[in-house]
Amino acid sequence: MITxxxxxxxxxxxxxxxPLYIIFGFIQLAVGLGYSSGWTDALYIxxxxxxxxxxxxxxxxxxxxxxxxxxxxxxxxSFVYVGIFLALLWVVVYxxxxxxxxxxxxxxxxEDFEEWVPADDMKPGIYLGILPLIxxxxxxxxxxxxxxxxxxx
Amino acid sequence: xxxxxxxxxxxxxxxxGKTTIFNALTGAKQHVGNWPGVTVEKKTGSKKYNxxxxxxxxxxxxxxxxxxxxxxxxxxxxxxxxxxxxxxHIVDATNLERNLYLTTxxxxxxxxxxxxxxxxxxxENRGDKIDTKKMEKFLxxxxxxxxxxxxxxxxxxxxxxxxxxxxxxxxxxxxxYGDDIEEKINQMENILEGDITLSKKYPSRxxxxxxxxxxDEALKKIEGSPVLDQVKNILSTINKEEYEAVMADKRYxxxxxxxxxxxxxxxxxxxxxxxxxxxxxxxxxxxxxFFALMWAAFELTFTFSVPxxxxxxxxxxxxxxxxxxxxxxxxxxxxxxxxIVGGVGFVLVFIPPIFILFLLLAILEDSGYLARAAFIMDxxxxxxxxxxxxxxxxxMGFGCNVPAIMATRTIEDKNDRxxxxxxxxxxxxxxxxPVYVLFAGAFFGRQAGTVIFSIYVLGxxxxxxxxxxxxxxxxxxxxxxxxxxxxxxxxxTAKAATIHMWQRGSMYLKKAGTVILLGAIMIWxxxxxxxxxxxxxxxxxxxxxxxxxxxxxxxxxxxxxxxxALLFGFVAKEIVIGALGVLYGLGEDAEEANIxxxxxxxxxxxxxxxxxxxxxxxxxxxxxxxxxxxKKETGSWKWMLFAIAYGIILAWTAAFLIFQVGSxxxxx
Amino acid sequence: xxxxxxxxxxxxxxxxxxxxRINADRGLLRxxxxxxxxxxxxxxxxxxxxxxxxxxxxxxxxILSKDIAMKIxxxxx
Numbered sequence: 001m002i003t004x005x006x007x008x009x010x011x012x013x014x015x016x017x018x019p020l021y022i023i024f025g026f027i028q029l030a031v032g033l034g035y036s037s038g039w040t041d042a043l044y045i046x047x048x049x050x051x052x053x054x055x056x057x058x059x060x061x062x063x064x065x066x067x068x069x070x071x072x073x074x075x076x077x078s079f080v081y082v083g084i085f086l087a088l089l090w091v092v093v094y095x096x097x098x099x100x101x102x103x104x105x106x107x108x109x110x111e112d113f114e115e116w117v118p119a120d121d122m123k124p125g126i127y128l129g130i131l132p133l134i135x136x137x138x139x140x141x142x143x144x145x146x147x148x149x150x151x152x153x
Numbered sequence: 154x155x156x157x158x159x160x161x162x163x164x165x166x167x168x169x170g171k172t173t174i175f176n177a178l179t180g181a182k183q184h185v186g187n188w189p190g191v192t193v194e195k196k197t198g199s200k201k202y203n204x205x206x207x208x209x210x211x212x213x214x215x216x217x218x219x220x221x222x223x224x225x226x227x228x229x230x231x232x233x234x235x236x237x238x239x240x241x242h243i244v245d246a247t248n249l250e251r252n253l254y255l256t257t258x259x260x261x262x263x264x265x266x267x268x269x270x271x272x273x274x275x276x277e278n279r280g281d282k283i284d285t286k287k288m289e290k291f292l293x294x295x296x297x298x299x300x301x302x303x304x305x306x307x308x309x310x311x312x313x314x315x316x317x318x319x320x321x322x323x324x325x326x327x328x329x330y331g332d333d334i335e336e337k338i339n340q341m342e343n344i345l346e347g348d349i350t351l352s353k354k355y356p357s358r359x360x361x362x363x364x365x366x367x368x369d370e371a372l373k374k375i376e377g378s379p380v381l382d383q384v385k386n387i388l389s390t391i392n393k394e395e396y397e398a399v400m401a402d403k404r405y406x407x408x409x410x411x412x413x414x415x416x417x418x419x420x421x422x423x424x425x426x427x428x429x430x431x432x433x434x435x436x437x438x439x440x441x442x443f444f445a446l447m448w449a450a451f452e453l454t455f456t457f458s459v460p461x462x463x464x465x466x467x468x469x470x471x472x473x474x475x476x477x478x479x480x481x482x483x484x485x486x487x488x489x490x491x492x493i494v495g496g497v498g499f500v501l502v503f504i505p506p507i508f509i510l511f512l513l514l515a516i517l518e519d520s521g522y523l524a525r526a527a528f529i530m531d532x533x534x535x536x537x538x539x540x541x542x543x544x545x546x547x548x549m550g551f552g553c554n555v556p557a558i559m560a561t562r563t564i565e566d567k568n569d570r571x572x573x574x575x576x577x578x579x580x581x582x583x584x585x586x587p588v589y590v591l592f593a594g595a596f597f598g599r600q601a602g603t604v605i606f607s608i609y610v611l612g613x614x615x616x617x618x619x620x621x622x623x624x625x626x627x628x629x630x631x632x633x634x635x636x637x638x639x640x641x642x643x644x645x646t647a648k649a650a651t652i653h654m655w656q657r658g659s660m661y662l663k664k665a666g667t668v669i670l671l672g673a674i675m676i677w678x679x680x681x682x683x684x685x686x687x688x689x690x691x692x693x694x695x696x697x698x699x700x701x702x703x704x705x706x707x708x709x710x711x712x713x714x715x716x717x718a719l720l721f722g723f724v725a726k727e728i729v730i731g732a733l734g735v736l737y738g739l740g741e742d743a744e745e746a747n748i749x750x751x752x753x754x755x756x757x758x759x760x761x762x763x764x765x766x767x768x769x770x771x772x773x774x775x776x777x778x779x780x781x782x783x784k785k786e787t788g789s790w791k792w793m794l795f796a797i798a799y800g801i802i803l804a805w806t807a808a809f810l811i812f813q814v815g816s817x818x819x820x821x
Numbered sequence: 822x823x824x825x826x827x828x829x830x831x832x833x834x835x836x837x838x839x840x841x842r843i844n845a846d847r848g849l850l851r852x853x854x855x856x857x858x859x860x861x862x863x864x865x866x867x868x869x870x871x872x873x874x875x876x877x878x879x880x881x882x883x884i885l886s887k888d889i890a891m892k893i894x895x896x897x898x
Contacts, residue, residue, distance in 0.1 A: 050603070053441075057442070060438070061442075064435075077428075078431045082428075090449065097452065097453075099457075100459055100460050104460045104463065108460055108463055148425055148643055148644050216852075221848060221851070248879060249879075254855060397851060398847075398854070401851060401854040401855070402859060405854065409859075430868065430875070434870070439870075524884075527884060528884045531884070535887075542884075634849060634892075636852060636886070637884045638856075638882070638884075639875060639883060
C-alpha cells in the first residue's frame, strides 16, 4: 500500500525495512531472554536485549514514516531519512566494536579472545544495515547537510 | 587607540558563532580567566595585524543589555567603563531581527560598532538575500560578511576594525522613542549633565534611557551624585514598567522598518533542522531515540576502548615492574614503580575511554542535540519539579560536574537552580569511569557494558529521586517559567570536536600530573612506612588507617584497602583506582601482570562487593573540586555540607543493600 | 474565515498565528520581547508535546514551558 506519489520509493523502502527490523528485533529479544536454536545461530542472533530493542525502535521509525507518508504528510519522509541515518550509525558502532575485538584477538593475543572469530561479533544490526546503506546511496543528496552549517571551534 | 594598539570587544547573542570568530581572530594567543568578582569566564586574546597590536575581549553572549542577568551587566559595564576602541557585534545572518535588537542597545551605549554578519553562507544557501550596503547605510555601521567556520571574512573584519578605530571618539546613534518619552529623556539628560564627572563617565542619553526603564544598576551608578534627588523626582512621575515595555517595542519597531529593506527572506515551510526535529523530538520516538544514542555512546566508550586500555595497562605494568626491580636504592625504585607509575600510570590507563566519552559528548553538544534533550526530557523533568532546561547541565555532568554546575547559571529561579546543582554530582563524571571499567571488566566479562550502563542509569535515577525529594520538602515550589533557544542542528566537524575533547581531556591529564601524583606519593608513603614492614601490608600506616576505617565499610563487604582508596578518592575520584594500584604493589609482584589481574586474584573482592563499590563510588561525596564549586555557586556552607552528607548516606545505604540482599540471595 | 484568539499553548502543531497580547509580568515580558515575541509577529508551533512547545519566531526556534505558553495570546485563523 503505497499511496504517496511524491515519495513512493521512500515509502516502499520503509515498508520493507520497517517490518524486517522489527521481526529481527523480536527474534533477538527472544534469544536475549534465553531462547536458542540452530536457526537463530545461523542468523547470528546475539544474546543482546538492548540491541534488540534498538532494532525494534529502528523498524518502528521506518513504519511511522510510511504511515505519515501514506496519510499524505510529506514531512513523514524525515522518519525514513533519519531512520536510515540512525541505522547506519549503529552499523558503524557495531563495526568499531568488532574491530576492537579483532585487535584483541590478532594483535594483542589476549586470552579472553583466543577463540574469537569475526562471526562472533556479527549481528542483525550489522547485516540488516545493507538496506539503509542502499537507501543512503540512493538518496545521498538528502544527507549532504548542505543546509546545516558546520559546528565551529 | 594609542600607539597602534587597538582594544576590541566581541559582543553578540548566544549561538551565533562568537567563540569561533574569537578563535579565528586570535588563533592560539588566548588567555582564559574570570571577570573580576564573578565566576563568569573571561577570554582575552591578541593579534598582530598590519603593524597594529589588537587586543580582543570576548564578552558574555547575551540577547540584550539590561540589568537582569550578570552576563549582561558584565558586557555593558565593560563597554561603558573600559570604552574599547571598537565593539565587534557578531550577528547571525539567519536571524536578523533578534540580533539587531542587541545592536540597538550597543548603539545607545555610544560604542563604535562593526557588525560581523556571520553564518552568511547558511542564510544564502536557504535563499535569503541580505544587502549589506543598505544595512550599512541604515545603521551607519560597517557590516562585514563572515563565515567563521571557514575563516571567510576575517581579514576584512580586521581591516574594518582598524579603519573604525582610527575614527577616534565614540559615536552616538539614536533610536527615537516617540515624543512623550523623548521629552522625559531630554529632561533626564539635562539633569545628568549637571554632574560633570558622571556625564564624562557615562553616555548621558544611555544613562537616561536606562534610568527611565527602571534599571537598578543604572540607579546605583548615580548614587552619591548631587543630581540624584532630581532624577528620583522625574522617576516618580512615570510608570517605569510601562516605559520599559514601550521602549523595547520601539526598538523592535525600528528593526521592523530596517529588516524588510535590507533582507529578502526566502520563506521555507520546513528547514532541514525542523525535518530532523520531527523525528528527534517526536512524542513517542524522542525518548527512545535519546536512550538509543546514549547507549551507542556508552557502547563505544567502553567496548571500543578496551584494546587500547590493555596496551597502556601492559605498558605501565611493565614499566612499574622494571622500575621497582632495577632502580636502586630499593625504596626509590619502589616509590617510582609502586607509587608513581602504580598510582598515576593506572589512572592514565583510562585515557582511551575518557577521551572517547569526551569526544562523543562534544559531538552531541556541537551538533545541537543536547538542547533537544532539554525538550525531550521536559515532561519527565516537570514531574520531578524541574524544567527540561535543568537536564542540559545534568548531561554535561557526564563529562565533569564542575563545569556542569557552573552551567546552571542560566537558570534564573533560585530553588530550581539549587536543586539542579545538588543533584548534579549523581551524574557520573568521567573521573568515576575508571572505577567501573576496572571492576566491571574484571568481574562481569562481556556483560561489563550493561553493568556500567546500569550504573549510569542508577545515577540518573538517584538524581531524579533526589530532585523530587528536595522539591517536595526543602525547596518547595513550582518550577519557574522558562524559555530556551533551540539552535539549528549543525554538522559536527572533526576539528571542532577534537578541540573540545582536548579541552576537557587535558584537564584529566593535568589532574593526573598534579593531584593524583601527590595522592599516589602520599599513599605510597603510608603503604611503605614504618620502614621495614611488608609493603602495603596491614602493618603499614595505610594498613593501620584502613583497619580503623574498616568497621565502617565492613557491612558493605569492603576491606581495608578499599576503605583507604575511598578515603583518598574524596580528593579526586580517579584516586580510588590510583590508590588500589599503589596498594596492590604492582611493581612488587611480577605474578600479577596488571591491576585487573591483581583485583581479580584478591579473594576479598568479588562480583557482588565490586558492584557495591561501583555504586558507592558513583554516589558518595562529590570530589573536592565539585564540593568547592557547590560552595561557590550556592554561596552556602549549609548546602555544601548537605551535598557531602547526603551523598555519603545514600552511597552507604545503597552499597549496604546490594551487599546484604545480594548475599542473602546467595550471590557472590 | 474567523479569527480566534487563544493562548499559544492551545494552538495546534503546525499552525501559524500572530501574537496579539502577552499577559506576563515585567521581567518575563522583557525576556520575551528580547527573543522577538513582539506584537503582531508571526509565531509557528513546530512541536507540541503535552504542554512542552517548540515555537518558531523570526526563523528562530525556542522551547517554551507551559506556563509561558499560556501567557502569550495569539490570533490565528
